[in-house]
Amino acid sequence: MKISQTNKNLSIETLRGLAIILMVLGHVIGSASDNGLKVADDSVWRFSYYAFQYIRMPLFTVISGFVYAYKPVSRFTSNSKFIVGKINRLLIPLVVVATLFYLLQYITPGTNSKNDLNDIWRIYVYPYAHFWFLQGMMIVFLIITVLENFKALDTLKSAIICLLIAALIFIALPYKFNYFSLNRVPFLLTFFILGLSLKRFYEAIFKKNLVKMAGLIFVISISYQLYLFDVDTDVRIANLLTFCVGSTACILMISLGYQNKKLIWLGDFSYGIYLFHIFGAVTARVLLAKLSVHNIPLQILIGLTAGISFPVLLRLLCGSNKVFSVLFFGDKISAVHKKKHELDLKSTRSITSSRTFPN
Template identity: 45%
Template sequence: MKSSLFTNTSLNRDKGIETLRGMAIIFMVAGHVIGSDYRSGLKVPDNSWFRYFYYSFEYLRMPLFTVISGFVYAMRPISTSGEQKKFINRKIVRLLIPFFIAVTLLCVFQAITPGTNAKLPFDKFWRAYVFPYAQFWFVQGIFIVFIVISFLEIAGAMKNLKGWLLIFLASILLFYTDLIKITLFSLDRVPFLLMFFLLGLGMKRFYSKLFNNKLIAVCSLLVFLMSIGYQQFLYFNEGAENHNVVSLLTILVGTTGAFLLVMMRFDSPALAWIGNYSYEIFLYHSFGTAGSRIFMKLLGISNLNVYFAICLIMGIALPILFRIICGASPLLTTILFGERRNKNREHIKVKQKEAAITTTPY
C-alpha cells in the first residue's frame, strides 16, 4: 500500500494526522496561489486580505508539514546500520526520482507557456536541480534530513527523551544562528527542516511523556498566543522584521502551533482523503494553479476572490486526478510519484480486499 514521507495509507494509520496533513497541504497550496509578495502568485497588493492571510500562517504552514513528516517517520523508524542503505535507497526512489521529473516538467511548462510568473531559460534548467527552485527546495532539504536522521538513529542518539531533547535544542540553535549559508541542494534550509522534523519525531516517539504533561500543554498555549499576538502586532503596526525576529517567530509559532495542533487533532474524512494525496499535490499543484490562473486571465476574469478559489481547487484536484489516472501503471507511479512497484501492487490488493469486505453479504 502507499507509504511515504507524506503519506501513510496503512489501515491502522492515525486519521488525526492524516487530517492535519490535509490541512497542511491546503494551506501550502493557498500560500503558493497568493504568492510571497506582489510579484508572485496572484500578485495581490500588500494591503489585501490575501496578504494578511498569507502572513498569518507564514510561520505555521511549512513547520506543520515538516512536523507531520517526522511524526510519520517515527511510526516506522530505522535502528540498525543494516537498515540504513535500504532506507536511503527508498528515499532516493520516493523523493529524488519524482523530484527530477516534476522539476523538469515544471521548467518546460513555464518556459513554453505565456503568462507564467517565473521561468528559466533552457540553458539554465540545470540550476533547478541543484539549487532551491519553487517548492522543490523542500524535497532537496528533506532528503538530506533523512540522511542525518539515519545516522542519529544508528548511533542511538534519540532512544530516550533526554537524548532527543538535546539534539532538538541543538537543531534550534543551529537554525537560529543561521550558520549554514550554502544554497547548493538547499543546504541552507536543512536546519529549518531538521528542527521541525525532530519535533514531529519526538512527539510520536515520546507521545505519552509530552502530551500527558499538562504543564507542557499550558506553556505551549501561552507561548503560542503571545508569539502569534506579537506577529499580528508587527503586521498591523508595520513593524520591522529582521532576521532575529523572523527566526524567533518561526521557532515559537511553528513549534508550539504544531504541537497544539497534533495534541488537539480531530478526524475529518474529507481532509484525511486529501492528505492521502499530499505528496502528489505537493509535486504537481503548480500546474493546476498556474494553468487555471492563465486560463482565467484569457477569459477576462479579474476578480481576485474567484482567482483564488479556482486556483486553490485546481491546485488540489488536478494532482489527485493525475495520480488516479496514472495509478494503473506501476512504472508511472514509480517515476512520477516515487511509489515502489511492490507497494503499488500491495495497494491494489488492499483496495480489492476492502471492496470484498464491503460487498460481502452477512
C-alpha cells in the same frame, strides 16, 4: 490518539489534509507581490498569507517526522535500504516533476517567471520553486540516519538536546549556502525532530500543564508576529518566531486529536498534491487571466480547487501505471501493484458510496 485498522493515526491524517490545503492556498496567493496572484503587499490577502506563514511548512514537516517515527530507520534491514528508499521517494520525483514544471513555465505564456533552457541544470543543484523541500528532506534523512545509529534520539532528553541544537543553528546562524537547499536544512531538521519526538515520547510531552504552556507561548508569539506585519524583520527574529509559533501550533493541534473524514481522505494524497499542485494552480491562473477574470476571491477559490483536484486525479490515473507511479510519485517498484489495488478500490468505492468521497 485513535489508530485506524490500517495503522494510521486518524488525527495526524486529518492534520496532513489541513496542512496541504494551507500550503496550496499559500502558493495560490503568493509569497510576495511578484508571484502567485500578485496581490498587493498591504492587502488583506497578503495579511492572510502572512498569518499562516509560520505554521504551514512547520506543520507539514512536523507531520513528516511524526509519521517517520512509526517506521524509523531501525525497522529496515540496513541503512542503505532506508536511504535508497528515500532516494526513490524524493529524488526521482524531484528530477521528473521539477523538469516538467520548468518546461511548462518555459512554453506557457503568462507565467510569472521564465528561464533559459540552458539553465535547466540549476533546478537539480539549487532550490527551485517548492521542490526545495525534496532536496532538503533528502539531507535531513541522511542526518536522521546518523542520529538514529548513534541512538541520539532514543530518549526524550537526548532528543531534546538534538532539537535544541538544530533550532539554535536555524535561529541564530542563518547562512546562504543554498546548494541542494542546504540553507533550509536546519529549519527542516528542527521541525522533523520535533515531530519525531512528539510521536516517540507522546505520553511524556502531551501533559496538561505542558500543553497549557504551549498555548500561552503560541498566543504571545503569534500576536507579536501579526504585530510585525508590514515591518522589515531581522532574519533571526523571524526564525525565532517561526520556531515559537510553528512548534506550539503543532503541539496544540496534535493535542486536540481532531478527526475529519474529508481531510483524512485528502491527506492520503498529500505528497502527490505537494508535487503537482502548482501545475493545476498555474494553469487556472493563466486561464482566468485570459478570460479577464480578476476577482481575487474567485481566483483564489478556483486556484485552490485546481491545485488540489489535478494532483488527485493524476494520482488515481497513474495508479494503474507502474512507470508513472514511480517517476511521478516516487512509489517503490515492488509496491506499485499493491498501490494500484488500493487506488482501484478507492476509485470504485467513490462511485458506489458517497461516504467515501468528501461531501
